[in-house]
Amino acid sequence: GAKAAGAEGAPAEKISYDNIMRLGEVTEVDTCDGQMTTEYYDIPFMIFDRLVEATSVGEGISEIIPGLAKSWDISDDGLVYTFHLQQGVKFHNGKDFTAEDVKYTFERMLLPETGAKNQDFISPIKGSQAMMDGAAKELEGLEIVDDFTVKMTLEQPFGAFLASLATPGCGIYDKETTMEAGKDFGLIPEKTIGTGPYYFKSWVLNDEKLILKNDSYWRGAPALDGISWKTVADADTMRMMFESGELDVFDCDYAPTQIGYFMSNDKYKGNTVIGNRVGIYYYTFNQSIEPFDDVRVRKALQMAIDRQSILDNLFDGRGQVLSGIMPPGLVGYNPNLPEIKYDLDAAKALLAEAGYPDGFEMTITQSTNSPDTLSRNEMVQAQLAKIGVKVTIEQVDEATWYAVRADGELPMYTTSWSADFNDPDNFLYTFFAPGNTQKRSFNFKNEALSNRVVAARAITDNDARMAEYQALEKAIIQDEAAWIPLFCKQHIFITSNRLKGFRVSWNGWTSTWHYYDGLHIEN
Amino acid sequence: MSELQKNEELLKITDLKTHFFTHKGVVPAVDGVSIEIPRRQIVGVVGESGCGKSVTAMSVLQLISRPGKIVGGSIRLDGRELVGADINEIRSIRGNKVSVIFQEPMTSLNPVYTVGRQVSEAITAHQAVSQEEARQRVVDMFKAVGIPEAEKRYKSYPHQLSGGLRQRVMIGMAMACQPQLLIADEPTTALDVTIEAQILHLMKQLEHDFGTSIMLITHNLGVVAEVCDYVYVMYAGKIMEQAGIFDLFDHTAHPYTKGLLNSIPKPTAEKRRLYNIKGMVPNLLRLPKGCRFSPRCEYARPECFEHEPELYDAGNQHLVRCFLYKNGGGPA
Amino acid sequence: MTQALLEKNAENPAVKGDLLEVDHVVKEFKVSGGFRKSSAVVHAVSDVSFSIREGETLAMVGESGCGKSTMGRLILQLLELTSGTIRFEGRDLGELSGEELRHIRKKMQIIFQDPYASLNPRMNVFQIISEPLTTHRVYATQKETEERVRELMRIVGIRPEFINRYPHQFSGGQRQRIGIARALALNPKLVVCDEPVSALDVSIQAQILNLLHDLQKEMQLTYLFISHDLGVVRYISDRVCVMFLGKLCEIGQTEDIFKDPLHPYTQFLLAAVPKPDPHLRREKKALLKGEMPSPVNPPSGCRFHTRCPYATDRCIQEEPQMREVRGRRVACHNVECLTIQ
Amino acid sequence: MQEAIQAAEFAEETTRFMPPREDVEAELLDDTSIWSSLKSMLKNNKLAALSLAVIVIVILMAVFAPIVAPYDPNFQDADNLRFAAPSMAHWLGCDELGRDVFSRLIYGARVSLVIGLVPTLIAMTIGTVMGLMSGYMGKKVDFIIMRFADIVLAFPSLLLAMVVMYTLGASLVNIFIALSIVKWAGTARIVRAQTLSLKEKEFVEAAKAVGVKKWIIMMRHILPNCIPNLIVLFSLNIPDSIMSESSLSFLGIGAVPPSTSWGLMVYRGKQYLFNYPWLTLAPGVAILILVLAFNFLGDGVRDALDPYLKD
Amino acid sequence: MARYILKRVLISIPVLIGVVFVIFFMLNVVPGDPVTLMMGEHIKPDLIEAFRERMGLDDPFIVQFFNYLKNAVQGDFGMSYKLNREVSGLIFQAFPHTLKLTLWAALVAWIIGIPAGILSAVKQNTLVDRGFMTFSLMGVSMPVFWAGLLLQYVFAYKLGWLPVTGYKTWQAMIMPSLVLGWSSAGTIARLTRSNLLEIMKNDFIRTARAKGLKEGTVVVGHALKNAMLPVVTMMAIQVSSLLGGAVMTESIFGIPGLGRVAVSAIGDRDMPLLQGTIIFTTMLIIAGNLIADLLYSVLDPRIRVE
Numbered sequence A: 001g002a003k004a005a006g007a008e009g010a011p012a013e014k015i016s017y018d019n020i021m022r023l024g025e026v027t028e029v030d031t032c033d034g035q036m037t038t039e040y041y042d043i044p045f046m047i048f049d050r051l052v053e054a055t056s057v058g059e060g061i062s063e064i065i066p067g068l069a070k071s072w073d074i075s076d077d078g079l080v081y082t083f084h085l086q087q088g089v090k091f092h093n094g095k096d097f098t099a100e101d102v103k104y105t106f107e108r109m110l111l112p113e114t115g116a117k118n119q120d121f122i123s124p125i126k127g128s129q130a131m132m133d134g135a136a137k138e139l140e141g142l143e144i145v146d147d148f149t150v151k152m153t154l155e156q157p158f159g160a161f162l163a164s165l166a167t168p169g170c171g172i173y174d175k176e177t178t179m180e181a182g183k184d185f186g187l188i189p190e191k192t193i194g195t196g197p198y199y200f201k202s203w204v205l206n207d208e209k210l211i212l213k214n215d216s217y218w219r220g221a222p223a224l225d226g227i228s229w230k231t232v233a234d235a236d237t238m239r240m241m242f243e244s245g246e247l248d249v250f251d252c253d254y255a256p257t258q259i260g261y262f263m264s265n266d267k268y269k270g271n272t273v274i275g276n277r278v279g280i281y282y283y284t285f286n287q288s289i290e291p292f293d294d295v296r297v298r299k300a301l302q303m304a305i306d307r308q309s310i311l312d313n314l315f316d317g318r319g320q321v322l323s324g325i326m327p328p329g330l331v332g333y334n335p336n337l338p339e340i341k342y343d344l345d346a347a348k349a350l351l352a353e354a355g356y357p358d359g360f361e362m363t364i365t366q367s368t369n370s371p372d373t374l375s376r377n378e379m380v381q382a383q384l385a386k387i388g389v390k391v392t393i394e395q396v397d398e399a400t401w402y403a404v405r406a407d408g409e410l411p412m413y414t415t416s417w418s419a420d421f422n423d424p425d426n427f428l429y430t431f432f433a434p435g436n437t438q439k440r441s442f443n444f445k446n447e448a449l450s451n452r453v454v455a456a457r458a459i460t461d462n463d464a465r466m467a468e469y470q471a472l473e474k475a476i477i478q479d480e481a482a483w484i485p486l487f488c489k490q491h492i493f494i495t496s497n498r499l500k501g502f503r504v505s506w507n508g509w510t511s512t513w514h515y516y517d518g519l520h521i522e523n
Numbered sequence B: 001m002s003e004l005q006k007n008e009e010l011l012k013i014t015d016l017k018t019h020f021f022t023h024k025g026v027v028p029a030v031d032g033v034s035i036e037i038p039r040r041q042i043v044g045v046v047g048e049s050g051c052g053k054s055v056t057a058m059s060v061l062q063l064i065s066r067p068g069k070i071v072g073g074s075i076r077l078d079g080r081e082l083v084g085a086d087i088n089e090i091r092s093i094r095g096n097k098v099s100v101i102f103q104e105p106m107t108s109l110n111p112v113y114t115v116g117r118q119v120s121e122a123i124t125a126h127q128a129v130s131q132e133e134a135r136q137r138v139v140d141m142f143k144a145v146g147i148p149e150a151e152k153r154y155k156s157y158p159h160q161l162s163g164g165l166r167q168r169v170m171i172g173m174a175m176a177c178q179p180q181l182l183i184a185d186e187p188t189t190a191l192d193v194t195i196e197a198q199i200l201h202l203m204k205q206l207e208h209d210f211g212t213s214i215m216l217i218t219h220n221l222g223v224v225a226e227v228c229d230y231v232y233v234m235y236a237g238k239i240m241e242q243a244g245i246f247d248l249f250d251h252t253a254h255p256y257t258k259g260l261l262n263s264i265p266k267p268t269a270e271k272r273r274l275y276n277i278k279g280m281v282p283n284l285l286r287l288p289k290g291c292r293f294s295p296r297c298e299y300a301r302p303e304c305f306e307h308e309p310e311l312y313d314a315g316n317q318h319l320v321r322c323f324l325y326k327n328g329g330g331p332a
Numbered sequence C: 001m002t003q004a005l006l007e008k009n010a011e012n013p014a015v016k017g018d019l020l021e022v023d024h025v026v027k028e029f030k031v032s033g034g035f036r037k038s039s040a041v042v043h044a045v046s047d048v049s050f051s052i053r054e055g056e057t058l059a060m061v062g063e064s065g066c067g068k069s070t071m072g073r074l075i076l077q078l079l080e081l082t083s084g085t086i087r088f089e090g091r092d093l094g095e096l097s098g099e100e101l102r103h104i105r106k107k108m109q110i111i112f113q114d115p116y117a118s119l120n121p122r123m124n125v126f127q128i129i130s131e132p133l134t135t136h137r138v139y140a141t142q143k144e145t146e147e148r149v150r151e152l153m154r155i156v157g158i159r160p161e162f163i164n165r166y167p168h169q170f171s172g173g174q175r176q177r178i179g180i181a182r183a184l185a186l187n188p189k190l191v192v193c194d195e196p197v198s199a200l201d202v203s204i205q206a207q208i209l210n211l212l213h214d215l216q217k218e219m220q221l222t223y224l225f226i227s228h229d230l231g232v233v234r235y236i237s238d239r240v241c242v243m244f245l246g247k248l249c250e251i252g253q254t255e256d257i258f259k260d261p262l263h264p265y266t267q268f269l270l271a272a273v274p275k276p277d278p279h280l281r282r283e284k285k286a287l288l289k290g291e292m293p294s295p296v297n298p299p300s301g302c303r304f305h306t307r308c309p310y311a312t313d314r315c316i317q318e319e320p321q322m323r324e325v326r327g328r329r330v331a332c333h334n335v336e337c338l339t340i341q
Numbered sequence D: 001m002q003e004a005i006q007a008a009e010f011a012e013e014t015t016r017f018m019p020p021r022e023d024v025e026a027e028l029l030d031d032t033s034i035w036s037s038l039k040s041m042l043k044n045n046k047l048a049a050l051s052l053a054v055i056v057i058v059i060l061m062a063v064f065a066p067i068v069a070p071y072d073p074n075f076q077d078a079d080n081l082r083f084a085a086p087s088m089a090h091w092l093g094c095d096e097l098g099r100d101v102f103s104r105l106i107y108g109a110r111v112s113l114v115i116g117l118v119p120t121l122i123a124m125t126i127g128t129v130m131g132l133m134s135g136y137m138g139k140k141v142d143f144i145i146m147r148f149a150d151i152v153l154a155f156p157s158l159l160l161a162m163v164v165m166y167t168l169g170a171s172l173v174n175i176f177i178a179l180s181i182v183k184w185a186g187t188a189r190i191v192r193a194q195t196l197s198l199k200e201k202e203f204v205e206a207a208k209a210v211g212v213k214k215w216i217i218m219m220r221h222i223l224p225n226c227i228p229n230l231i232v233l234f235s236l237n238i239p240d241s242i243m244s245e246s247s248l249s250f251l252g253i254g255a256v257p258p259s260t261s262w263g264l265m266v267y268r269g270k271q272y273l274f275n276y277p278w279l280t281l282a283p284g285v286a287i288l289i290l291v292l293a294f295n296f297l298g299d300g301v302r303d304a305l306d307p308y309l310k311d
Numbered sequence E: 001m002a003r004y005i006l007k008r009v010l011i012s013i014p015v016l017i018g019v020v021f022v023i024f025f026m027l028n029v030v031p032g033d034p035v036t037l038m039m040g041e042h043i044k045p046d047l048i049e050a051f052r053e054r055m056g057l058d059d060p061f062i063v064q065f066f067n068y069l070k071n072a073v074q075g076d077f078g079m080s081y082k083l084n085r086e087v088s089g090l091i092f093q094a095f096p097h098t099l100k101l102t103l104w105a106a107l108v109a110w111i112i113g114i115p116a117g118i119l120s121a122v123k124q125n126t127l128v129d130r131g132f133m134t135f136s137l138m139g140v141s142m143p144v145f146w147a148g149l150l151l152q153y154v155f156a157y158k159l160g161w162l163p164v165t166g167y168k169t170w171q172a173m174i175m176p177s178l179v180l181g182w183s184s185a186g187t188i189a190r191l192t193r194s195n196l197l198e199i200m201k202n203d204f205i206r207t208a209r210a211k212g213l214k215e216g217t218v219v220v221g222h223a224l225k226n227a228m229l230p231v232v233t234m235m236a237i238q239v240s241s242l243l244g245g246a247v248m249t250e251s252i253f254g255i256p257g258l259g260r261v262a263v264s265a266i267g268d269r270d271m272p273l274l275q276g277t278i279i280f281t282t283m284l285i286i287a288g289n290l291i292a293d294l295l296y297s298v299l300d301p302r303i304r305v306e
């Protein structure tokens, strides 16, 4: 009956949380299989290893370091990558890690029946399209040289290939157990096996996920006994839990409005960990809708928004106003990009020129369950009112929002994007490649620029590639005014007194394999 | 029994005044009523609806509750004053020395308890007897009041019994502690004639067997004629006439009583128009000046509209509240 | 019809032919018992036949629950017959179309027992009394209607200036008069009086009985007078039918029945009535034992046999049929052997 | 002895209630209209009177919001007035965008009251019609309507409202629709029950005997006698709707900005409970008081109309 | 008795089907696309198509409905889109927590509501009456999430007496059950009060007094049981409102119950999960009504099941 069902999945033995880091999250996740999710990487990061890892080596600078691949060679034409694997690495269930597992993992990602979502990161490998189309059962470009050597051949050169292999979706799975687990992989802790520093202990839906340390981790066991994630639907409750000592880390992203409170509170002096988010907040224009088809209107709106005020009031000023696409910390970031000025008079003049001396009416659409977005929209609503633009904020539920956006029909919205891997491609291609611009409701009309975004991927000379990206950035944002960049912001964590060595990942994400590295608890 | 007690009436109500203090004004429901109930007698109280019969009865056991209040007079039971007595004393009398049965057998029993339990409760409330003994006595009492299959009926719920049986249960409950006085407030009004006859018969028997005095409240003069020894006729909170049963019917004195008797379709009468008292019962909030019956009275004289008559003696324990009898006379 | 012819009425010259014929009428109610108990059938009226002649008063007496009110409602088509026929002025009411029925409703009206439940508390006197008139569009103008309402009020003895008052501002007797006025508004032929005076005090009861009596004379009304008060019945009716548990026991001229009740049930019923005369008091009185059996499973044979001291085996097995005895119709196997107490 | 006294007091307290008898009432009260009963209730029940006063004040404030509110509720001065504490200038302080909380509260009252009233009216109108038809027509009509009511009542009402809101999207009109869908069935049940008992009343039979048409009987004889019950239901349904709206706001599907409701204000203000408690306390207490007032008034109305409810 | 239960269960079937239909209909005519949401940011049109086909989302509405119904009868409510698990499993995992919360809350509601109702009735129209009624109605008059937050703030954050969230210990259960229970205490108090007042007007109360019973015995022994009968039925109806309140209480106090499942299912457009949850709660409510009816008939001899 009830008892048995309730206890299911809960740790049977009493676990001491003395040396376990306790974290919180607001929504329950769908799976811990990194291939199957684009949203949740905490546990995939910790229980799996990747061939390579991305780590920050300084303020906003990331570097690729060895993972399960202890070294690699890249052919001169940039097409062939040969990985030399770590030997003697064991999965949590004691099985040995070999090249076979790498091949299995990558092929699993590409096979249509898996239904994985992160194929993008390995799609540069030759033959991946054939697999995704169901035409091939094996990945042509991946070759097992011996038990501990794997060779990957790309379709065309791709500068960010190593970086994309470091993304959490590319964790390596154990062939045997993963096949056995089938659909349960990523859902049932015992069946979700990796080589990572922690193993998956338990998962009670809407309550807690627990990973415990892997004593025989090949890099050496972590200092923590484990990490627990509590699912707390209400951010204010979570904050109270943190403040009354039930959580070790509070992620200010859940309550950006509280940053000022935490930062100015003596109690938390020295407990704040700040990382730059390699990401950007922005507003979009749907160029298929009047009057956004007029570049003058777009430029006017760019100038009519007081970005600094929004950053100051809603994020306690923690960040930096941006005028392009690429945020600081991303390779190719252009610090010399001209600034888009806040200038109401110029904005009004431009509007008048475009034939809207008294402004016009427009709609900003957002999903319902986001009070932060709402505050942002309300500020913009008030600011645009000053140049006579009357904004209606429309709220629809998340599913509708996504669906309408995919149809290219959201008029204007605000959201943010942060880097999956450290390359401008992750920004420019995502937004302004021909298909993508429609799917994100930009409907960017300048095809020449869009085509250049695609072509830039194949430029082998890295410097030339960066130069092209910077040129594109200027053309798209400043000349074409295709969106309104707002700012990048800092990611602030408040930690408990006992937690030491907490660091933020290079891109500012919450998920980081740094949870392994140097993190410990002093009781 | 002491000599003194023997001579005194069992219940002596003197000049009882029970008023209701409603937000529309004071309702003098009982306005100076004196009733005596001797031992071993069935005394009837008759009158039209709303004349204060029930309130009188309830006053005896102090069952009047807000907004009603006994504002004057005395009620002496066996020489003991009940008005103003301690609530515990009253409680020890309720259901014990004096018990009541009500008009509506349908609603007077608690639907969620067995009738046996409800009756035995009346015993255990006053006497320290064991459950088993109380049960036995209830069963005996059920037999005494003519409930067939008494053992089985003990476990019945009120809704499982017919109206007649329920009224028998009520009587059984009232008789459980063998009270000296039984107040029966319209015990048969809600019952069919054949059942009514059974119940009236039972009451007479009880008076006979247990020596219980009965105050029988009714509006049916037929019932009075059938069982009572002495009768009080009430009108708008006052006693209008009181007499022995034969006197009342043979030498009806008060115009009101006459009117009542004449209104009844006589079994032998020819089909002619019935006599009827004109008008209707006055609103107690706006009682007429003088005799309260004067507006409806055929014999009313000027003084009737001015002064309230007293109870005048018409001889032979026959008292009449009518100026016609002021000097022992009668209507022309 | 035949039975009606058998009963000659010479005394009352106002009485003419049959106005209403009730022929083998049965009414059963299905009660689901709220699905807790298995559903049951209440045999409220079982195979009842009688007729009412124009201008007479037929009284229907019997104990509570014997089916009197059900019979009244059946006649007025307020309930559907289970079987049998009811003919009004020779027409089978069951075969009338909706419009015909509406038309014939003008000629049959009802007066209820409870003066509180029978008037809509949210309507004033005018609205209540005028409802039949407006429903059948008797008058073209509001003014005529109001005139008629005032007239009706005068007829039943309510001061016409009370026309805008609401029911709660009247006493029980006055309410009953309003109910009567409503019933008379359309000049009906037949009025079913369902215990019209049971809820009233004797003094008021006398007023209403007189009123009904007067109205009958003035308006040539025919009454079906339902009551359990035998005194009242004797006073008002020309003929009486006695009901027991959904069946007729006895039907005949009022005086015949009161002087010489034939059916044992009638005898006991009459004996039980308390007489308003102490001299008639009897110490030993013939009391009927027990209570009314349940109409859900009525006793076999004669329905009265469980309470009847004269019951024989035949009474238990065989249902007695109505038959003519000494100028009356009685349903008892043993009438001939019984003598009056 | 002590015990005896206590017992006596207890008796005093409990026996003091004896209902006025109906027949007595008929004689004593010349004017027992619903209206006058309510008036005398307000005279005797101070809590209900106070509640009415509160409600009237809130309504007036809402109606005359532009006059009463000291500021434009949407005027932002984030740079200067962000989280301004309560002061003479801003009685209830300012919110995270520098808007005057008091003014927003007054404008929010509009939305909250409208959400209290409109869905209740719609739902009760539908429910009354359904209940009347179901109760009076009986048979198939009854069966079908009651099965629909069963379906609605079988849903957890908040979940149903949520599903409807998600289906239709967040907007004021959709809140009306969602709450009406959720609430009509309750009214229908009650009206049906009362119709069933009224149907058996003799005055309805009298009307039938006269040949009055079905729907006229429903409108003229049944409906007016349901009114006391409907009044009570109405006064108890309003607070319910207001509370439902606040729940929906919590789930992000309540009122839509820039219009604000109290529920939404509480929800958005709750993140500042620690530092700027007025942002959530002001609207929260406002809801508490308004809903309590409606409840007390509803209870008072129920008590006052008690004799009518039993008709 | 068995027949009665069977009959009631049979009557519930069309209602349940109606519920399924309504939910199915509403979720199928909406503009939002569950697939898009599920697939998140990286969407490939062909993948979506393949997925749709696999899930049978391209079938006509009525076909989908009957397929669903057919499977549901066999206890198969499908797979959650978002969580990739069997809906029935998810529900059965969450249900005990909701049940526990609801029972605790019901207990609180009774502990507050019934005595408050009795005392206010006994002391009708006094300050005591007003006080108790105000207290119990306050629960109904506060948004659950607001009351929860205030409690957390005071008892967990400021005083540190109780944990902010949780459900495994009794301490953790105190606040959630208080918040939820309080919200329905008002209804119970109100009902108890008015019933008791009503019952006290009855003739049999006069009979009890006339027997010479103590006033306390009259109220507790004779009036209360009658007065409680409708309150028992109320409890079943409250199942619905408690389940509704649980949605928010669970969110605030971190209880992994059905309310959380339902809310996230709605947010995720997780139709199978939402349908399953609602059908399940509907069954609970229907069962609650049935139990209340049976209880009523056990307690009330007038309609006792023979």
Ligand SMILES: Nc1ncnc2c1ncn2[C@@H]1O[C@H](COP(=O)(O)OP(=O)(O)OP(=O)(O)O)[C@@H](O)[C@H]1O
Pocket (backbone or CB within 6 Å): B020, B022, B027, B029, B030, B047, B048, B049, B050, B051, B052, B053, B054, B055, B056, B066, B067, B068, B219, B284, D018, D019, D020, D021, D024
């Ligand atoms: N609770 C009450 N509130 C106000 N007045 C009351 C109350 N109870 C009784 N009365 C008044 O007392 C008068 C007498 O009532 P009582 O019940 O004694 O009449 P009754 O003679 O017993 O009538 P019935 O034959 O109808 O039982 C009534 O007319 C009424 O005015």
Ligand SMILES: Nc1ncnc2c1ncn2[C@@H]1O[C@H](COP(=O)(O)OP(=O)(O)OP(=O)(O)O)[C@@H](O)[C@H]1O
Pocket (backbone or CB within 6 Å): C029, C030, C031, C042, C043, C044, C062, C063, C064, C065, C066, C067, C068, C069, C070, C071, C228, C295
């Ligand atoms: N609508 C109904 N449904 C079920 N049973 C009914 C219905 N109406 C009447 N009965 C039953 O039919 C039987 C006859 O009822 P009816 O009202 O005709 O009796 P009555 O002789 O008028 O009694 P009373 O003197 O109490 O008015 C009773 O047993 C009653 O319970």
Ligand SMILES: [Mg+2]
Pocket (backbone or CB within 6 Å): B053, B054, B055, B185, B186
């Ligand atoms: Mg009385």
Ligand SMILES: [Mg+2]
Pocket (backbone or CB within 6 Å): C068, C069, C070, C194
């Ligand atoms: Mg009847």
